[in-house]
Structure formats: structure tokens, C-alpha cells
Amino acid sequence: MYDFAYHKPSTVAEAVGLLADPDARPISGGQTILPALKHRLDHPSALVDLSGIAELRGIRREGDRIVIGAMARHNEIQNDPAVKAAIPALAWMAGHLGDTQVRNRGTMGGSLANNDPAADYPSAALALGATFVTDRRRIAADDYFQGMFTTALEPGELLTAIEFPIPEKAGYAKMRNPASRYVMTGVFVARGPAGIRVVVNGAGPGVFRQSEMEAALAANWSPDAVASIRQSADGLNGDIHGSAEYRAHLVTVMAKRAILDAG
């Protein structure tokens, strides 16, 4: 790892000021950026540690939404009574990514700002129609995800919270790589304020909606409705862990399980 300056601001304004340096990087839980820095994939001038900023923490219900501070850790989300009551599929997701030690450090904001194709949260955010709150604006999930490791966040823009409208039903199922624990293919299904959505993560370069399954579920909310729908393998990821065709097949399997999970 190359050396860097280290800053620990106590307010969002102070952090955004420090991040005006184009070579500075924010660090939240560090579970992705530290491994990347060890590989010298990046050479930041400074790391801006967000863990001292109280306004980025906290999980709360506000009317018909769950608001999760960007610095909320996975283990806080998985155990939060408001999240468990309102969106149990999201609590389950938080409790089944990485491992216990990763969940004790990693944050939702860090994961969503990174937008790893094999991450979990992007499918939940897009399926539930989440809103991304930053230091300067609000971004709809439909506009936020822009492909592999790419989001609508501008250089120096800081994600501060994510707002999830509470759905009528939501479910999630995934096949994960047993060694790395990253998602091979996951499907999040939701019926709620954002309509009926079926969102696939892990299989492609970024999250995407499976519109054929969405239409089928609108007519008949059951696993049988999607059982004969085949996802095309075109553009999906293929690697040593599984071919694009395998991941395409998993989309249908995981969609059925997610619908069962949603009930």
C-alpha cells in the first residue's frame, strides 16, 4: 500500500471540503478500499475517514420510508428492529453478505458508492425504488446505477443516506461463491410504491431489471409465473466461477426463490 495523509473530519461539510482534492478518497468501513489499496490499484493523496461524522450514522423509520445513514454498518442494519419489521428482506441481505467481521466494519453507503457488480445492496435499492441522498442533491435509484463500479455520484460528492420506501412485499435470494462469499447471481423482487420490480445483481456488469418477469408477476404473483422465463446470457459475466449461461440459468432459479421468500 502506498502511504497517504489521513483525515478524520467530524462534519459532512468538512469531509466534502477535504474531498475537493481529486486524489483524496473517502473511507467508510474500508472492507473494499483497503484490499484495493494493498494491491496498489489506487494511489490516493489522502484518505478521508467518515467514521467520526455523527450525521452519517443512524437508522430510522420516517413515515412510509426507512432511512439508513450511509455509515450504518451491515451488522447494525441486520439487527435493526425498524428494518426487520418494515423490510425483512433488506435485513436478511445485510446479515448474509461478507462474513461476521466484514459486517462489523462494512457500511451500506460504502457498498452502494462502490457499486461492485457482485454486491448485494444495489438490487434492493433499485427494486425498492430507493432515493440516494448526497451532500448536494437527491438521486433516484433509476438514475443512480450506471454500470460496473459506476454511479451518478460526481467526483467529491458524498453519499449521506439512503431512503427506502416500505414495500408491501419483498424477497431476496442469491447464489454466492462459497470461497469469496460474493454474489454469483441474486434476485430481489418487490411489490410496493415503485411498482412490481425484479432486479438482478451479480450476474451482469451492473444491476438490471428483468422486465419480462415483472410483467408476469403483475398478472400472477407466484413462482410459477416466472418459472418458464429464460434470461438471455448475452452481456452477462462469465469467469472461472461460472459461465454467463450458468448465471443466466440462476436468474430464473433465484427469482422463484425470491418470490417464495417475499410470500
Next chain:
Amino acid sequence: MPNVSLTVNGQQQSVQVEGRTLLVELLREKLRLTGTHVGCDTSQCGACVVHVDGESVKACTMLAVQADGSTVTTIEGLAAPDGTLHPMQEAFREYHALQCGFCTPGMVMSAVDLVHKHPQGMSEQEIREGLEGNLCRCTGYHNIVKAIAAAQEVMQGRRDALAPAEV
């Protein structure tokens, strides 16, 4: 160079580090607490697990500066000052839950956090799932799981002493 002040195994420490110094490097190289191991250095194997403010973390994937102001417990801090082993250490010994021993410090630290997080006790399946962040290449986990199951009975007050292992 940044200065890090933290409490390690009950002792206040103040150490000069680089920004890039990992917590595990601070523990092993600055404080000479070499019980915490580095296995993979890629946050997969769990040999480096320590407790930071009571939560188990992988010390290879945390900067020393991020632990400023924290309370850290390593494997060296688990036994009582008079040398009496922690029930988890005692159980690992009684149940032969190690072979080469390399993963053991991380296994024990993860196991203690796991028991604290499940005050009602864990089933065998829950123990196995809870160890997903720790890899052992020798014993195949069976005896580790048995040791944790036995230790939780003592740690949570359902037994006064460790149940002897069946031979």
C-alpha cells in the same frame, strides 16, 4: 506521522504509525503482540481477528489510525491476569480444536464474539455459519464447533465447568 492512542489488553498505548499502517502491523510489529496472525492478508481467512470495542474485526483490513481511541483485545488479553484460561481457550484445549494452531487465535476471538452475540446459545448449525469468516486447513472444523458449543454453556452460565470431551 500520525499518533495512535488506544487501549490494548487493558494497557494504554500511544504509538507513532504511518497512515497506511494496518492494525495488525501495529499489534505485531510495534507492540510485539504476535499471537494475532496474518494468514491471507486479504480479509478472507480470519487468522487476524481481534476485538475492537467489543466487536470482532479482521485486523489486516483496518488501519491502525482507524483504531485511535478504541479498546482492543487480542488473544493475549483473553486469559485472566493470573493465567487462568478463558473458557473458550480451555474448551479449545479440552476438545482438541486445533492441529497446527495457526488459525486458532482468530478462531477463538471470533468464537468469543459469536457467543456474546447469541446470549441464548447457538445450535451447531448457527456455530458453523457464524464461523464463515474463519478458515482452518487442518481439523475440518468438527472439534472447533464442539469446543464452541461447550464453551458457550460455561460463558452463559448454564454449566459451572466445561463438559469433558468424549474420548
